[in-house]
Amino acid sequence: MNPPLLFTSLRTRSLELRNRxxxxxxxxxxxxxxxxNDWHLVHLGSRAVGGAGLVLTEACAVTAEGRISPDDLGIWKDDHVAMLARITAFVRSQGAAAGIQLAHAGRKAGTAAPFKGGKPLPAAEAWQIVAPSPLAFAPGYAQPHEVSKSEIAAIIGDFAAAAARALTAGFQVIELHAAHxxxxxxxxxxxxxxxSDAYGGSFDNRCRLACEVxxxxxxxxxxELPLWVRISATDWVEGGWDVADSVALARRLRPLxxxxxxxxxxxxVAHAQIPVGPGYQTVFAEQIKRETGMATGAVGVITSPEQAEHILVTGQADAIILARxxxxxxxxxxxxxxxxxxPIAWPEQYARAAWVGRESPRR
Ligand SMILES: Cc1cc2nc3c(=O)[nH]c(=O)nc-3n(C[C@H](O)[C@H](O)[C@H](O)COP(=O)(O)O)c2cc1C
Structure with a gap:
């Protein structure tokens, strides 16, 4: 019997993920x-032990100013590399691939962690936040500084420097955070x-930063190593970014x-009405894959093995991306x-706990 597609390997450039x-x-x-620190080692390491094919880090800031909160993970200095290298070594030793999401929060930077209230930081703790235009994310958020062309060039350089450090740290996949x-x-x-300059206005101009990064x-x-991009396929707002734009962006990014x-x-935008439900974003992965021929990852309220397998069997996506x-x-x-x-091999230390027959925690 053929294995379920979820447990077939996924080749992305020279990298062969053990499953999807x-x-x-x-x-x-x-x-x-x-x-x-140790939290990240245990958090990411456990998921490698748990059998995932690829373990992606959280959004890892390419500059200190690009952090969502003061507590974000970062890769803006060489000193960050050593602990990240320890984590990738462990993740890889467990048979998973190690990936990193590189991010800059722009106008959504400078907030408290969700479990510390999640609000924009008080002035004494805040830093200058940046954005394409001086438009605050929502009431109560600071007005961002509109980045100049030279500041854009510096940010692009920060992404590249972060990518070079990610390589030194032993990561095998970079995912650029172009979403949320x-x-x-x-x-x-x-x-x-x-x-109204070369980075705004027309569709091509708005895509310029993504392409240059x-x-x-x-x-x-x-x-030989893969580069993935996470997008928000739609803003869920009339007049905003939509799935047709995402298809067009994918067509531009693929040759790059x-x-x-x-x-x-x-x-x-804070007021978007989003119809969250099981697999609610899979339709975007399906459309982008169908219209561009690119590999896609489906994410969003995917919880059961059957649901994950269904997405693959019906050709809607190539990878199943699970968060909560x-x-x-x-x-x-x-x-x-x-x-x-x-059944797949369990870590040998845990082999005596492997489910047999019809036994499983749900039954
Ligand atoms: C605790 C938590 C932190 C998250 N942080 C990030 C992040 O760093 N980068 C990102 O792209 N998405 C982030 N997300 C979104 C998830 O990656 C995922 O897209 C979302 O939760 C939907 O998937 P799910 O239904 O499987 O949870 C986060 C989600 C959660 C629950």
Missing amino acids: IVVSPMCEYSSHDGFA GYLIHQFLSPLSNQR VEAVRGVWPA GVDLMDCSSGGN QMLREPYWPLRAAHELGH
């Missing part, structure tokens, strides 16, 4: 001065980008060296394999 289960980036807000209303998405969407990262990231579009949505279910259940892949009738 990806741990979605999830901010832990547990860093000091951007440094990874962070800086690159702010440039893409006409709702947040009202510039991809080119700069590709300039330092080896050709992007291998997979991770299809999320929303986050750029992997927090609930770090060993979800081991259970999924069992329930799909294709």
Whole structure:
């Protein structure tokens, strides 16, 4: 019997993922001065032990100013590399690939971690935030400084420098965060980008930063390693970025060296009405894959092995990207394999706990 598609390997450039289960980036807000620590080692390491094919870090800031909160993970200085290298070594030793999400929060930077209130920081703790246009994200948020062309060039350089450090740290996949209303998405969407220079106005101009970041990262990231991009396929707002724009963006990014579009949505405007429900974003992965031929990742309220397998069997996406279910259940892949009738090897230390026959925690 053929294995379930979820447990077939996924080749992305020279990298062969052992299965199609990806741990979605999830901010832990547990860093000091951007440094990874034991929390990140255990958090990411457990998910590698749990059988995922690829473990992506949370949004990792390419500059200190690009942090969502003071507690974000970062990779803006060489000193950050050593602990990240320890984490990638462990993740890889467990048979998973190690990936990093590179991010700049733009006008959504400078807030408290969600479990510290999540609000914009008080003036004494805040820093100058930047954006394509001087438009605050929402009432109560600081008005961002409109970045100049030279500041844009510096940010592009920051992404490239971060990518070079990621390579030194042993990461095998870079995912650029161009979703959820962070800086690159702010440039893409006409709702947040009202510039009249080469980085605003027309569709091509709004895509320019995304394209230039991809080119700069590709300039330092080896050709044999994959580069993924997470987008918000739609702003869910009339007149905003939409899925047709996402298809057009994918067509531009592919020849620049992007291998997979991770299809999320929303986050750029606070008042968007989002119909959240099981698999609610999978339709975007399906459309982008169908219309561009690019590999896509489906994310968003995917929780059961059957649902994940269905997405793959029906050709809607190439990778299944799980966030909250992997927090609930770090060993979800081991259970999924069992329930799909294709048990996979457990870490030998845990082999005596492997489910046999019809036994599983749900039964
Ligand atoms: C605790 C937490 C932190 C998150 N942090 C990030 C992040 O750093 N980068 C990102 O692109 N998405 C982030 N997300 C969004 C998830 O990656 C994912 O897209 C979203 O939760 C939907 O998937 P799910 O239904 O499987 O949770 C976060 C989600 C959660 C729950």
